Amino acid sequence: MEYQKFIPEGWEEEERQYSQEEIEDAFRSGTIIQSRVKECDENYNLHIDLGNGISGTIPREEVDLNTNDEITNQRICKNKVNQYVQFKIKSVENNSHFILSRKAVEKDAIEWIKNELEEGMVVKGIVKNIRKFGAFIEIGGGIVALLHIEDISVSRIRSPEERFSVGDRIDVMIKSIDRTTGKVVLTYKQLLGDWDKNIQGFQEKMIVDGIIKDANTNKDGIFIELLPNLVGLAEYKEGLEYGQKVKVLIKKIVKEKKKIKLVIV
Numbered sequence: 001m002e003y004q005k006f007i008p009e010g011w012e013e014e015e016r017q018y019s020q021e022e023i024e025d026a027f028r029s030g031t032i033i034q035s036r037v038k039e040c041d042e043n044y045n046l047h048i049d050l051g052n053g054i055s056g057t058i059p060r061e062e063v064d065l066n067t068n069d070e071i072t073n074q075r076i077c078k079n080k081v082n083q084y085v086q087f088k089i090k091s092v093e094n095n096s097h098f099i100l101s102r103k104a105v106e107k108d109a110i111e112w113i114k115n116e117l118e119e120g121m122v123v124k125g126i127v128k129n130i131r132k133f134g135a136f137i138e139i140g141g142g143i144v145a146l147l148h149i150e151d152i153s154v155s156r157i158r159s160p161e162e163r164f165s166v167g168d169r170i171d172v173m174i175k176s177i178d179r180t181t182g183k184v185v186l187t188y189k190q191l192l193g194d195w196d197k198n199i200q201g202f203q204e205k206m207i208v209d210g211i212i213k214d215a216n217t218n219k220d221g222i223f224i225e226l227l228p229n230l231v232g233l234a235e236y237k238e239g240l241e242y243g244q245k246v247k248v249l250i251k252k253i254v255k256e257k258k259k260i261k262l263v264i265v
Contacts, residue, residue, distance in 0.1 A: 004123050004124060004140060006108070006139075006140030009086050009141075009142055010083060011124060016051065017051030017052055018054060020096075023050060032088060033088075034085065035056075035084070035085070036082060036084050036085075040078050044073040045057055045058065046058040046080055046102075048087075054096050054097070055098075057097070057098075057100065058087060058099075058101065058102050061103075062090065064102065064103060064106070064142070065110075087102045087104070088100065106142045109142065110143060112140070113182045113184060118174065119176060120173065121174045122171055123171070124140075124169065124171060125138060125170055125186070126168070127164045127165065127168040127169075127170065129144075129166065130164065130166060131160075132159060132160075134147050135160040137172055137186055143184075145185065146185055147160070147187070148185065151175065151189055152228075153188070153192060153228035154195075154228065154229040155213055155230070172188055173191055175187040192229040199253065199255070203250065204251070204252060205249070206249070210225060210262065212224060212241060212244045221233045221234060221235055222235075224264075226260070231260075234261075234263060240264075247264070248262040248265060
């Protein structure tokens with residue numbers, strides 16, 4: 001893994017019990033710490049138990065960079081309950097209660113993205129949400145990036161849920177960065193190996209497992225996934241459906257054209 005200045009919230013699942021001295025040191029140094037949210041109150045503030053009789057509050061205006069309306073505040077606040085969040089100590093209310101800021105961490109992470117992150121870097125990420133068009137992956141400090149469906153694998157899929165579930169921890173590659181906004185687009189398929197690497201595990205006359213991916217409308221053939229980044233073509237056959245598992249014979253490997261001819265058995 002390449003250097004990653006910010007890690008995703010909850011990547012390290014440790015129920016820390018912070019001492020008074022540790023909290024005060026973090027306040028003075030601006031150190032980022034992490035803990036689990038215990039409660040979202042009626043005003044959408046987050047409440048955190050830091051251990052040893054010490055508590056903290058993340059005021060609604062310090063929860064997220066994107067909190068700008070009532071509905072968004074409510075959704076973000078409630079979704080954080082029982083989840084790990086990262087924050088800085090913003091101020092001391094009394095010796096056993098501190099005001100925290102998650103937004104301060106997001107701001108630092110955005111600057112890291114704008115000024116230090118590079119295209120082609122590989123970072124750790126956690127799948128936070130899945131939509132038909134792609135998956136949203138947190139790459140550190142609460143910052144979420146988009147992984148488009150076409151960048152998940154060479155083999156076409158109808159939904160990112162064919163590859164991922166919410167909460168999955170994955171490696172992703174930085175595809176593009178908007179240096180003005182800090183928005184990041186990711187790719188996953190670049191980490192799955194190219195055609196030449198993936199074909200090494202296959203030989204002609206082998207019978208292997210495959211997954212039906214697409215039946216040509218003009219019945220020219222059926223595309224079958226051997227690996228997420230390796231697809232072959234078999235002759236058209238009636239009665240097969242997308243996602244169905246089949247056994248296939250590797251009839252011919254045409255390396256110069258990067259093609260695989262298959263027979264469904």
